[in-house]
Each structure stands twice: as structure tokens, then as C-alpha cells.
Amino acid sequence: MFGADWDDIKSGKLTDVYFLRTKKILETKKINKKVVVEFIVKSFPPDYSWAVFSGLEECVEILKGIKGLNLWAVPEGTFFDVDQPVMVIEARYQDFGIYETALLGFLCHASGIATKAARCKLAARNKPVYSFGARRIYPTIAPMVERNAYLGGCDGVACVKSAEVLNIEPVGTIPHALILLIGDSAEATKAFDEVIEPKVKRIALIDTFGDEKFEAINVAQGLKGKLFGVRLDTPASRRGDFKKILQEVRWELDIRGYKDVKIIVSGGIDEYKISELSDYVDAFGVGTSISNAPVLDFAMDIVEIEGTPIAKRGKLSGRKRLVRCPQCLQREVIYHTHPLPDCQKCQVKMEDILEEIISDGNQIKQLPDINKSRQYVLNQIKTISES
Numbered sequence: 001m002f003g004a005d006w007d008d009i010k011s012g013k014l015t016d017v018y019f020l021r022t023k024k025i026l027e028t029k030k031i032n033k034k035v036v037v038e039f040i041v042k043s044f045p046p047d048y049s050w051a052v053f054s055g056l057e058e059c060v061e062i063l064k065g066i067k068g069l070n071l072w073a074v075p076e077g078t079f080f081d082v083d084q085p086v087m088v089i090e091a092r093y094q095d096f097g098i099y100e101t102a103l104l105g106f107l108c109h110a111s112g113i114a115t116k117a118a119r120c121k122l123a124a125r126n127k128p129v130y131s132f133g134a135r136r137i138y139p140t141i142a143p144m145v146e147r148n149a150y151l152g153g154c155d156g157v158a159c160v161k162s163a164e165v166l167n168i169e170p171v172g173t174i175p176h177a178l179i180l181l182i183g184d185s186a187e188a189t190k191a192f193d194e195v196i197e198p199k200v201k202r203i204a205l206i207d208t209f210g211d212e213k214f215e216a217i218n219v220a221q222g223l224k225g226k227l228f229g230v231r232l233d234t235p236a237s238r239r240g241d242f243k244k245i246l247q248e249v250r251w252e253l254d255i256r257g258y259k260d261v262k263i264i265v266s267g268g269i270d271e272y273k274i275s276e277l278s279d280y281v282d283a284f285g286v287g288t289s290i291s292n293a294p295v296l297d298f299a300m301d302i303v304e305i306e307g308t309p310i311a312k313r314g315k316l317s318g319r320k321r322l323v324r325c326p327q328c329l330q331r332e333v334i335y336h337t338h339p340l341p342d343c344q345k346c347q348v349k350m351e352d353i354l355e356e357i358i359s360d361g362n363q364i365k366q367l368p369d370i371n372k373s374r375q376y377v378l379n380q381i382k383t384i385s386e387s
């Protein structure tokens with residue numbers, strides 16, 4: 001397998017070579033300046049108006065222990081906008097400059113996935129969204145990808161190793177392979193019911209051989225009240241009006257007394273499809289769109305050298321505060337010496353959201369548990385959906 005390990009990153013090998021050359025030149029010329037750098041995103045992928053911050057845990061692991069280094073960041077799961085510093089480092093440049101490649105990689109990838117998951121969860125309006133996308137990525141990164149899918153609001157993950165890392169039970173239904181091998185959807189569902197432990201929900205796949213409506217009726221009757229749900233993974237070539245198919249399946253189940261049988265859809269699902277189908281669907285299995293979500297283009301910019309504000313063209317110099325209204329969650333960037341403003345809309349004082357995590361190389365704040373961070377994301381989704 002191709003991959004780098006933690007030692008490669010920590011030893012500075014996982015870097016772009018120009019950072020190593022910069023370090024060598026600065027050392028040779030005996031230039032050793034204290035800088036402040038901030039991590040911001042200049043522009044989001046199309047259609048995005050906010051994003052979810054993630055990837056901090058790995059950054060803290062890389063940076064702690066570096067003497068003289070201070071780190072501030074918003075908590076993982078914080079919603080933010082373009083041009084807002086969500087992580088800030090103060091230290092001698094030589095002591096951390098070679099980590100820029102890795103630090104950006106952690107934030108860009110993790111935040112991209114968490115953001116897409118949160119967009120799906122917002123579109124799903126409280127209905128469960130499961131991450132089914134491990135098969136679309138290089139296998140060794142599945143636990144990282146699905147950790148961020150879960151943080152972003154996904155209710156579960158299909159991949160066993162990812163679930164183990166998250167300390168949750170993996171979720172899954174029945175693959176087409178089992179139905180093809182047994183030769184019939186209802187028989188396959190019955191076999192599943194006979195063999196698999198009772199605590200696993202019975203969810204039948206109903207698009208393998210026949211029409212979804214008739215297969216749904218067959219499996220529901222075959223399992224006599226034990227069927228939790230039906231999954232439609234209908235191929236694109238057969239979808240036609242997918243919403244109509246779902247409406248029909250719901251109707252046929254309902255009039256036969258299977259009102260409790262849930263409808264789950266998967267296959268090519270993203271936040272737009274979720275919005276379109278959510279009236280007829282009880283849960284969504286999302287693959288590629290979350291696991292291969294667009295990364296967020298974070299940049300690490302120097303904004304202060306030896307106490308003097310400085311920045312390249314196109315960036316605002318100086319140390320900043322990122323403040324947020326505790327009620328409507330609106331965010332604003334102010335210069336670090338400026339006082340906390342009031343939220344124009346709510347008329348309440350805004351609050352600082354950058355927290356000090358590392359002081360002089362020592363981690364002074366423990367990061368919250370993943371479930372707490374996920375709940376924090378869900379709370380912000382709720383505020384957005386109510387506004």
C-alpha cells in the first residue's frame with residue numbers, strides 16, 4: 001500500500017520541499033523571527049455559504065511539544081465563513097513552518113468531509129443519514145473520512161473499522177450479492193432474519209430482480225412484522241421518476257398495514273437529492289458525495305512578524321479575533337485590540353470563539369469527545385434551519 005505514517009509527518013518529511021529549503025536558508029542566514037499565522041478559507045466550493053471546521057485533533061498532535069508555540073482554534077464542529085481565522089499559531093517560523101503542508105492537509109480534507117455531511121444532514125431535516133462511502137476512497141483513510149462524516153452529523157457508518165474507531169456499531173442492510181446468490185429478495189431477507197443476531201435491524205433490499213413496489217410487498221409479508229425497512233438502491237437507468245416510485249412503495253406498504261416499515265434510499269445521493277426526496281424517505285445512505293467531498297482550500301498566512309502587522313497582497317494583516325453571536329451564531333472578524341461588538345440583529349454582545357489550546361508547547365485544553373462535537377454540529381444545523 002502507498003501511504004505515509006505518523007513518523008513521516010512528525011519528522012517533517014510530509015512537506016513540500018520549498019519549506020525545507022526555506023528553513024535551511026533562514027538558519028544559514030540566522031533569521032529566526034516570531035510570527036503569527038492564521039488559517040483561513042478564501043472561497044468555498046460552489047453553493048456553499050458556510051463550512052464546518054475539523055481536523056484540529058491531528059494538528060494539535062503535530063504542534064504540541066514545540067517550545068514557545070501557542071495555538072488557538074475554534075472547537076471542531078464550529079460553523080464558519082470565508083475569510084475567518086479558525087486556527088492561529090504564534091511561534092518562531094522555523095519551529096513549525098515545515099508542517100504547513102500537513103497542517104493544511106488535515107484541515108482541508110477533514111473540514112471538507114464534515115461540511116458535506118452537515119449539508120446532507122441539514123437537507124435531511126432530522127432524518128438519519130448514514131455514511132456508505134468507504135468503498136469510494138483509498139481504504140487506509142476510511143476511518144479518518146468517516147470520523148469526519150460522523151462529526152458532521154451522519155448518524156452512523158457502514159465500515160467496520162471506522163465504526164470501531166468511533167466506538168459505535170456499524171450500520172448496514174443487505175447487498176445485491178446475497179440476493180443474487182440466494183436467487184430471490186424475500187428468501188434472502190428471510191435467510192438474513194434466520195442467521196443474523198436479532199439486534200440488527202431487518203432492512204430488505206428491493207430493487208434486484210423485480211419492481212420495487214412488488215418486492216416491498218413480498219418482503220414485508222415474508223417477514224411478518226419483523227421488517228424494519230426497505231432499501232431502494234434503484235439503478236439510474238431504471239429510476240425514471242424516483243420520487244413517484246417512492247410514493248408508490250409507501251402507499252402499497254401503508255394500505256397493507258406496514259406503516260412502520262421505513263424507506264431507505266442509497267445510490268448517488270447528495271444534499272440536493274436528499275432535499276428532493278425527503279418527504280418520502282425515512283433514512284439516507286450517502287456514499288461518494290460525502291466520502292469524496294470537495295476539500296476546503298485553507299491557506300496558512302503570516303499576518304504578524306515580531307509584533308508588526310504584515311501580510312501578502314490580498315490578505316488582511318494583523319492578529320484578529322473571531323467573534324460570534326450566541327443567539328443567531330452570526331460571525332465577525334475584528335482586529336485583536338478592538339472591543340467585542342454587539343450583534344446587529346439580536347442586540348447582544350458577541351463572544352470570542354478562538355480558544356487557546358497550546359501554550360508554550362503545552363496542551364492546556366483537552367479536545368471534546370467526538371459525540372459532543374457531533375452534537376455541537378447538530379445544534380448549529382438546528383439554528384440554521386430555524387432561521
Ligand SMILES: [Zn+2]
Pocket residue numbers: 325326327328329330343344345346347
Ligand atoms: Zn445575533
